[in-house]
Amino acid sequence: MTHGGVTRRQFLAGAAATVGAIAGARPAQAKGSVTAAMYPGTWEEAFRAHVVPALKSAYDVELEMTPLFAVDQIAKAQAARGAPPFDAFVLDPGPRVTAIDRGLFEKFDAKRLRNVGRLPAGMTDDWGVTVAAQVVGIGYNPKKLPRPKSWTDLLKDPWVSRLGMTGFQTTYGTVSIIEIAKQYGGSETNVEPFFVEIKKVLSKVSAIGAPASMPALFQQGQCDITYTNTQTVATLRGRGVDIDFVKPESGAVAFFTTMHVAKGSKELDNAYKYFDTVISAPVQTALMQPPNNFIPVNRDVKLAGDLPMASLDEMAKFVRHDWSKINPLRAAWIERFNKEVAK
């Protein structure tokens, strides 16, 4: 029997060769591998360029990445129930607390990291290690608007009619709204003043968008001011967009991105080697350069000039939040935001 001139024997031989080639392409030569969940986009590209080769040359370990946002990592790990689809998490503070509550991490031993001494105090705990910082403040177009000074300027003319906002779905959105609420008498656990104030100006607000669409909305001039992090500002600037970062008078907000070992991971050693590589000075320096624009956590890294601080220790003065208090309230805030801003 032939199909288009190929005999069954030829077909089987070809199929066997194909399967063999695929199997042979697996990284069998390396000492091992570790599978890490990774934020898609900037993070994944930067890690592919800098962490993958560094881990390979330092420890002969292959890094395989599964692109997942923080919330998706939690959802996947929880659905997998003890057989994690990846060995290492990368998380923002809100999802980190959720994952601790739901028992998704192995206990963490900071002593297993060679570079741990190069991190400022408090960058490791029983659950994981900080690998990058994020600083949140105001991003605005200096060609179209005067420079804003404080969080409350966002809700005043002329800024409010050019304001682009997101809700409580992201970490940066949540902390920014908390900071706005604080200026009007609210607190970390009381964002009611924000809702009172936003109601007065809601019809003027230029865009209330999906978090993923905010850079596009800014680039297209749909909004000219928004709360955002330094990384987004630097990335947009790299694309030629007119955008400046402003530290609000009450202080910029800092939060940390952390890495953790997934409960039930079989690659503990390699996971620690991976973390150690990420926090090493050469990798941290490379990640800080454009187009990656990370904020480093290793003291040996000489900070880039456009970062909103001169040294890592200065970040201790930035505004921080307690996510174990925020998480239980977030569902109600999201619901409230939907109801207040939906037409």
Add this chain to the structure above:
Amino acid sequence: MRGLRPAEWQLALPLALAYAAFFLVPLLLLIAVSAFDDETLTTAGFAQWRKFLGDPFTWKVIVDTVKLGGLTVAATALIGYPVALVYLGASARWQRVILFVVILPLLTSVVVRTFAWIVILGREGVINQTVLWLGLAPAPLRLLQTEHGLVLALTQIEMPLLLLPLLSVMSRLDPNLRDASAGLGASKWRTLFRVTLPLSLPGLVAGCMLVFASSTTAFISQFVIGGNRLVYLPLLIWQQSLVVYNWPLASAAALTLLVSVGVGVAAIAALGRRTRAEAF
């Protein structure tokens, strides 16, 4: 399985098994998850359903979602049907060109098409620049994050789903029937409404059902173009499942969406049957 020889239903078995494994089982899981009171799935109960359906906001969102589907169906049908008539009258060569143009948007990812609409509908976008240049408005119009802007974008995004079934039915219409209608003295309009439209109705109905189901569930387009100002059921599902991890509530919202879309699709099918019955 009356009238089917074993070999025939055996052929359908792989797909049937795939449906059972990847649609029926997850659906049952969804129903099961929605029947828990708490986020960690320990206490069974219907508290989340009561909370979800007891909230007037939910009902507003359901109505808005179905309305969005209805508006998109109306817009695609209104614009798409004349295109199908042009196709009907075109030569075989032009029919191929029209078909290619219709399929063209499907070759680009929906994410890309959606972000392109930000560029078109934005404050400094193509439409607003034209409007300002022509002096039709003193300031840029607000098109993004409005229902009409979203319907406009969805009309383009969903158009192939309407046209493909419609064109396939149209291409099988017997041209002699139209000639006979004309020969018997019917005007062009009369032929359109009494002959062509009733005969092409199955294709139009199939297209409308696809557009309705696809536009009511188009999370990316709804969220990127509508933003947080326009809240539809898919946004609620995403928030509950992936931001606050309340899976029972997310399941309740997902099942509500499933039922809403099902009712809408059934209504379109019933309307199609009735119109067809009246026409003949």
